[in-house]
Amino acid sequence: MVSSRPKTTTMATPIDDDTLQRYYDGDLTPLEEHGLALRIESDADAQLRLSQLAKLSELFQETATELAESVDSSALFAGIEARLARAEPRGFGERMRVITSEWVEHRRTTLVPLVAAGAMAAAALLVVFRPSPEAPREQAQGDGAMVAAVHGTQIENVDFGSSTGTVFEIEDRGVAVAVVWITEDEESP
């Protein structure tokens, strides 16, 4: 005969959203932080919400720079508010999902036309200003405006053969000028 014992479980108080946010932001005292960290370790729901917070933060950081000049923050927050009002999210996770989706939607509708316009402008520039066959075709290749210009000259390797020589640099208006000096004692015949 097998006797069965009633299972007992202890229900811990759920970690509220505000506390979790302050934990994520590092606003708790060291003691509070330590205690909460222990609780989070055994709270799958808190771990999930924490990872959502991290994901959202990463998303914001990732796009903050590129959107700094183009984003219409009023429109974004109005959109978030409207979406929250429509969806009436219940929990923290659901609110995060609503905010994230509005953010992604805003990014898509704001950036796609900008990128498309930029790409079309670049393509148009290449076609319109393509140099004539007589002009140096070097310009036609372009070199990517995003790459910072590197100045000066640099000797990467030298084979002096049977000669001896020195490689050094001198400065010309702040730019490094590479010099290879090959020793030759007598004038070659």
Next chain:
Amino acid sequence: MTARVLGYLTALCFLSLLAVRGVAAQTLVVPGEILIVLGSSEGEGIDPQLEKIEALRKPPFDTFTKKSLLKRAEVKLEIGKETEVELPNGRKLRISLLEKLKDGRFRVSVSINRSGQRDYLPVMTVAAAPGDPFFVAGQKHGGGTLVIGVRVGK
């Protein structure tokens, strides 16, 4: 729907851009300039065409009290093709454009030898920003020393 169409247009534009760049990369031709200068400790003066090259007034070139421009050659450098410039001492300077680097500089190889020989400067490789010079000096000639300035791109 509109966003999707714009997305396709963006991709199309980028592909066109890459295609145009690809065609241009295959036919890369870069202008270059070779200056052959004779530096000497006898006499004084600098050729007016060399006055703007500040590097030639700095050590070790400042030991030459006289600098004469013997030759100025405009060349067109193309990947896969060697360009030769005859030097006053009978040697030849051979220069080849190897590639354009991502940072905008050009990688070129330079050698100086007599035809069929490989004794003086077998080869050297240089990364040069467009318009910035580098020098190969030291050959004795006409009682002085040859200083060869090379500029790739403009």
